[in-house]
Amino acid sequence: MEQAKCPVILAVDDIPRDLELLATILGREGYEVALAKDGPQALEIAAKGKPDLILLDILMPGMDGIEVCKRLKGDQATQAIPIIFVTAHSGSDEILTGFEVGAVDYVTKPFRIPELLARVHVHVELRRVQQEIRTLRGILPTCAHCKKIRDEKGTWHAIETYISQHSEAQFSHGICPDCIAIHFPDVKIDTSGSH
Numbered sequence: 001m002e003q004a005k006c007p008v009i010l011a012v013d014d015i016p017r018d019l020e021l022l023a024t025i026l027g028r029e030g031y032e033v034a035l036a037k038d039g040p041q042a043l044e045i046a047a048k049g050k051p052d053l054i055l056l057d058i059l060m061p062g063m064d065g066i067e068v069c070k071r072l073k074g075d076q077a078t079q080a081i082p083i084i085f086v087t088a089h090s091g092s093d094e095i096l097t098g099f100e101v102g103a104v105d106y107v108t109k110p111f112r113i114p115e116l117l118a119r120v121h122v123h124v125e126l127r128r129v130q131q132e133i134r135t136l137r138g139i140l141p142t143c144a145h146c147k148k149i150r151d152e153k154g155t156w157h158a159i160e161t162y163i164s165q166h167s168e169a170q171f172s173h174g175i176c177p178d179c180i181a182i183h184f185p186d187v188k189i190d191t192s193g194s195h
Helices: 016-028 039-049 065-074 093-100 113-137 159-166 177-183
Strands: 008-012 032-036 053-057 083-087 105-108
Touching: 008 016, 008 039, 016 032, 016 113, 032 039, 039 053, 039 065, 053 065, 053 113, 065 083, 065 093, 083 093, 083 113, 105 113
Parallel strands: 008 032, 008 053, 053 083, 083 105
Antiparallel strands: none
């Protein structure tokens, strides 16, 4: 079974000290952290790297966090990435506006580390579950002969392996009556349903 990749979090803030603090806090928890100092850089990194979560400062010079969020949510390639706004004003209208443009949550400055980590963990885990569900609900390319499934990288996997890696399903094995008749014709089975 392949090892799960480390979740990637993009932190966006125009204050270098806050970026360093976020990188340290999140890095200690095992997250891979990408940093952006402004809105245009955040859009570029998000489009190329498809992070699992974005921590986005609302108040930035030039393109503010609200505008960055609007653009991310307006782009099909980045619209599913959850965004948590970072703000110094917990009771402001900015937070409401943030939710209206697509943010999933917010954290306040100065950071309360346990709260920050709890919110990050919840939204990273939700994203992981949503991606698994989407993977299993989409079209699965399947070999017509051996029934292996091709993943998004083009690698073929036994159906049991693929589903086990992408869900919490477990498998047990048996032989159906049709296969018994073909492969074990001398075995007589009771098809009446009585035991």
